[in-house]
Amino acid sequence: xxxxxxxxxxxxxxxxxxxxxxxxxxxxxxxxxxxxxxxxxxxxxxxxxxxxxxxxxxxxxxxxxxxxxxxxxxxxxxxxxxxxxxxxxxxxxxxxxxxxxxxxxxxxxxxxxxxxxxxxxxxxxxxxxxxxxxxxxxxxxxxxxxxxxxxxxxxxxxxxxxxxxxxxxxxxxxxxxxxxxxxxxxxxxxxxxxxxxxxxxxxxxxxxxxxxxxxxxxxxxxxxxxxxxxxxxxxxx
Numbered sequence: 001x002x003x004x005x006x007x008x009x010x011x012x013x014x015x016x017x018x019x020x021x022x023x024x025x026x027x028x029x030x031x032x033x034x035x036x037x038x039x040x041x042x043x044x045x046x047x048x049x050x051x052x053x054x055x056x057x058x059x060x061x062x063x064x065x066x067x068x069x070x071x072x073x074x075x076x077x078x079x080x081x082x083x084x085x086x087x088x089x090x091x092x093x094x095x096x097x098x099x100x101x102x103x104x105x106x107x108x109x110x111x112x113x114x115x116x117x118x119x120x121x122x123x124x125x126x127x128x129x130x131x132x133x134x135x136x137x138x139x140x141x142x143x144x145x146x147x148x149x150x151x152x153x154x155x156x157x158x159x160x161x162x163x164x165x166x167x168x169x170x171x172x173x174x175x176x177x178x179x180x181x182x183x184x185x186x187x188x189x190x191x192x193x194x195x196x197x198x199x200x201x202x203x204x205x206x207x208x209x210x211x212x213x214x215x216x217x218x219x220x221x222x223x224x225x226x227x228x229x230x231x232x233x234x235x236x237x
Contacts, residue, residue, distance in 0.1 A: 005057075005091035006192050007179065012055045012093070014199040015190070019053055020183045023190070026201035031194055040186035041171030044129070044147040047137050049184040051145045054126040056093040058178045058189075059086065060167045063132060065109025065158035066102045076159070083160050088123035095182065096125050097174045099167035100132030100149065107133035107149050109156025114139035117146070129180065129187045131169045132158075147182060208233045 028035050069076055100106040112128055113136035127145030133152040164176045172187060179190045215221060215229040
């Protein structure tokens, strides 16, 4: 895999200055056809809501925990190394996006806890977005973000069934190396060709909201002033 990132670090840094809802608003401005796709649509738990937004390239994994891996122990150990090599190489920063494929038993066993959060952080990963479960919250790697389907106590038979393929987490479809933006609200996939345009669109969204918010927060709010603010906001381009 090429070590040359598809986007300048400055673009990722600019995107990280905005929360994920603002990125979604901006996406509606520059790519209205994506209004219904590309982001999480089901609620995820965030034990660390005060962490800043993270922006990185996806490392995709499918896990399961109800069924024990059928591979011999030696093969399991080899695949575990292959998995870490996949997670820890290529352009970064990276975000783990993990789909739990246990169906009705999704979240039965936690892949993520004290060990995996610290190992993945050391490998250059910023955080995880998963519909599976997590645990060991007090021992979690500092600064490592987590969006998860649930919190549970056991890892059961959890193991990586596959990695590097397409996954679907909380309604969001993600491929390996997709650019992902995430914070306490959820996550969104940003097409490479749109990334550099999003910061300006975020600023536009902010400018359009400003007159409305100023009136709404004013002590002398009135319906007439709101109507005027809405008109002024619509004229901002």
